[in-house]
Amino acid sequence: MFNRKQLCLWVLLALSSFSASADEGMWLPMLLKQLNEADMQKKGMRLSAEDIYSINKSSLKDAIVQFGGGCTGEIISNQGLLLTNHHCGYGQIQSHSSVENDYLTNGFWAMTRQEEKPNPGLSATFIVRMEDVTKQILGDVPAGLPEAEREKLVQANIKKVQAQTTTGTHYEAIIRPFFYGNEYYMYVTETFKDIRLVGAPPESIGKFGGDTDNWMWPRHTGDFALFRIYAGPDNKPAAYSPDNKPYVPKHHLPISLAGIQQGDFTMVFGFPGRTTEYLPSQAVREIAEVSDPAKVKIRTVKLGILDQDMKADPKVRIQYAAKYASVSNAHKKWIGEMRGLKKLDAIAKKQALERQFSQWVAQETGRKNTYGQVLGQFEQNYAQLGQNLTLGRDYYMEAVLGVELLNYAQNFVRLADLLQTNGSAADVQALTKRLQESAPGFFKNYNLPTDKKVFAALMELYAKDLDPSLHPAAFGVVAKNHKGNWAAFADNLYANTNLVSEQKVQNLLQLDPAALKAKLTADPAIMLMFNFMAIYQSQILPKYTQLTDQNTLLNRTYLQGLREMQKDKKFYPDANSTLRVSFGQVDTYKPVDGVTYDYYTTLEGIMEKEDPSIPDYKVPAKLKELYQKKDYGPYGVNGKMPVAFIASNHTTGGNSGSPVINARGELIGTNFDRNWEGTMSDIMYDPDRVRNISMDARYFLFIVDKFAGAGHLVKEMTLVNNGPQTPAPSASKKQPELKIKKNKKNTKIKVEAE
Structure with a gap:
């Protein structure tokens, strides 16, 4: 007999066997016609799959770019104007900032094309087309081949197909499993x-709420930045040149002034980074109970130190602004992920599915031969990973490499190794040159006293939390010479290394090979990092890699079995930084018992949160003036200025900056976050609580036009108002419609609220 909890899980599994949960999934654009078009149109979409993804005509995909490798951006004018998140462009904004010209604090607006600032190393990548190449990649791969050999053959086939596709063109080809x-x-x-x-915008708009509000709803952040793509005279990619011209896109997104209502269809188009929706229960347990807690613990300590030093010194604040944001982002996400998995009882749900799978496998001999050992092998592998391997890897990545000095020392360890093993003169010269060239950039954003505090704190954590077999020999010095005082150990090490100032590094790299080798092998920071690397590469990485490779093969087999068992279910692939479509609707949610969150926020909420004593809640004087005058131009609604909204789209990291598109293919917002209660959606989606958070396009226009006075940028955009998508569910939820009045030339737009 089942107890009540088990019965509920079985019912849930039975109901979910036929299709993905409502609004769940990150779908391949080229397969929308066969898998999703009908469902999307039932939800209100007025487009066809061909309107979204086409290789025969311009389509929505031609306005979407992967921005900088880790975010998404969208083209919003026929002159290559690109919209993404403020936090996606944060590194570029910081790189142009100084104490004298603090664009982080004050914002930046190019009033002419000549004032637009180049960003070496930044890229924007369009998808020309997609193709299923499974047969070309796997056609000659024998079944049962060991994973390492299989991967070698797969990679050879990938290179062959890539060469056949791109030779003689300026295109590139990415092939992913x-x-x-x-x-x-x-x-x-x-x-x-x-x-x-x-x-x-200034941080007080682009990061309003800061780390306090990060991952939270309600949200009031104007998280956007504007860039422009430039091309050569033939409108093709070209290296930076003052003579380059703004790129003319195949398609740019019109921006809707009609706003949003509860129940409206929403589509997010972008490059989600990584999800793992089909993990076994053992993997979910490892994440929720071992890995996430360890990483949160380490980052909590590091963030406390950075925060203290950044508040004490404006220069340090600028140096560490982007670093702090990066460390904090995942830290808070992991906390929400742990809570969400626990609340969903995710491990038990995975176990219930595995019991169902085991019963299905037992029904046929062929299934037993193919799938019979999968779940048992998972159990064995994750038990072995739990023996120092997972924690050892996490502490190496977070605590060791979380110290800037040790992270920086990695390449010097490699240089010392080349010199000791008589590496080629060309290799030594190339690495030396790379270190010389990278030194100014590293030290521009490096503060020795801050890093030293981080070092002492994280090394103490590493020593306390990991088995002594994973400790470097230098840790013995702490007890012997410094009486367990990690700060004293740090003082000694930082005082005697050459890697804490640009001048010392450049002087070091000017030495002849023999003298350089002697200096490198005597440097305490380099030798400490050498010991850490040796431990990691000998005691952690080989076994960890072996087990994770085995788990990859097991996951492949397990997922193949699940798809065979649940033939009527539409399976979407895990995110892997490739172009995807997710769809849902504007909706409220209940984070906890007795609380329901509305689906949108307004400028009024910014004023309610304002607290000059808290950096996250400072409000610019100009924004307050506009609020007090209700000077919202055509972007406000009935005396209110919309700021952000939520919907049920399935998103993850990499979707930052993704356009949120309405039923007619118009931009209504820019995705910038998820709600904290929904961060477990990378592992398990919950339609009742998972919400993506987006900046309302009207707030973006308002800030550019009324706050920044950069109306010339708005003039190059296409603004439309085709009315509401769906009837409002109730009069209390309905926002006033907007009407557009155009002049005879059909160029000027005036918008009035009814």
Whole structure:
């Protein structure tokens, strides 16, 4: 007999066997016609799959770019104007900032094309087309081949297909595994590398709420930045040149002034980074009970130190602004993920599915031969990973590499190794040159006293939390010479290393090979990092890699079995930084018992949160003035200025900056976050609580036009108002409609609220 909890889980599994949960999934654009078009249109979409993804005509995909490799951006004018998140462009804004010209604090707006700022190394990548290349990649791969040999053959086939596709063109081809390597798809891409900063609001708008509000709803953040793509005279990618011209896109997104209502169809188009929706229960347990807690513990300590030093010194605040944001982002996400998995009882749900799978396997001899050992092998592998391997890897990545000095020392360890093993003169010269060239950039954003505090704190954690077999020999010095005082150990090490100032590094790298080798092998920071690397590479990485490779094969087989068992279910592949579509609707949610969150926020909420004593809640004087005068131009609604909204789209990291598109293919917002209660959606989606958070497009326009006075940028955009998508569910939820009045030339737009 089942107890009540088990019965509920079985019912849930039975109901979910036929299709993905409502609004769940990150779908391949080229497969929308066969898998999703009908469902999307039932939800209110007025487009066809061909309107979204086409290789025969311009389509929505031609306005979407992968921005900088880790975010998404969208083209919003016929002059290459690109919209993304403020936090996606944060590194570029910081790189142009100084104490004298603090664009982080004050914002930046290019009033002419000549003022737009180049960003070496920044790129924007379009998808030209997609193709299923599974047969070409796996056609000659024998079944049962060991994973390492299989991967070698797969990689050879990938290189062959890529060469056949791109030879003689300026395109590139990315081929990625899907469903753990059961399928392979190719993305043919076009990458532009002359990307210039056009505009960014001050942090008090672009990061309003800061780390306090990060991952939270309600939200009031104007999280956007504007860039422009430049091209050569033929409108193709070209290296930076003052003579380059703004890129003319195949498609740019019109921006809707009609706003949003509860129940409206929403589509997010972008490059989600990584999800793991099909993990076994043992993997979910390891994440929720071992890995996430360890990483949160380490980052909590590091963030406390950075926060203290940044508040004490404006220079340190600028140096560490982007670093702090990066460390904090995942830290808070992992906390929400742990809570969400626990609340969903995710481990028990995975176990219930595995019991169902085991019963299905037991019904046929063929299934037993193919799938019979999978779940038992998972159990064995994760038990072995729990023996120092997972924690050892996490502490190496977070505590060791979380110290800037040790992270920086890695390449010096490699240089010392080349010198000791008589590496080629060319290799030594190349690495030396790279270190010389990178030193100014590293030390521009490096503060020795801050890093020293981080070192002492994280090394103490490493020593306390990991088995002594994973300790470097230098840790013995702490007890022997410093009486367990990690700060004293740090003082000694930082005083005697050459890697804590640009001048010392440059002087070091000017030495002849023999003298350089002697200096490197005597440097305490380099030798400490050498010991850490040796431990990691000998005691952690080989076994960890072996077990994770085995788990990849097991996941491939397990997922193949699940798809065979649940033939009527539409399976979407895990995110892997390739172009995807997710769809849902504007909706409220209940985070906890007795609380329901509305689906939108307004400028009024910013004023309610204002607290000059808290950096996250400072409000610019100009914004307050506009609020007091209700000077919202055509972007406000009935005396209110919309700021952000939530919907049920399935998103993850990499979707930052993704356009939120309405039923008619118009931009209504820019995705910038998820709600904290929904961060477990990378592992398990919950339609009742998972919400993506987006900046309302009207707030973006308001800030550019009324706050920044950069109306010339708005004039190059296409603003439309085609009315509401769906009837409001109740009069209390309905926002006033907007009417557009155009002049005879059909160029000027005036918007009035009814």
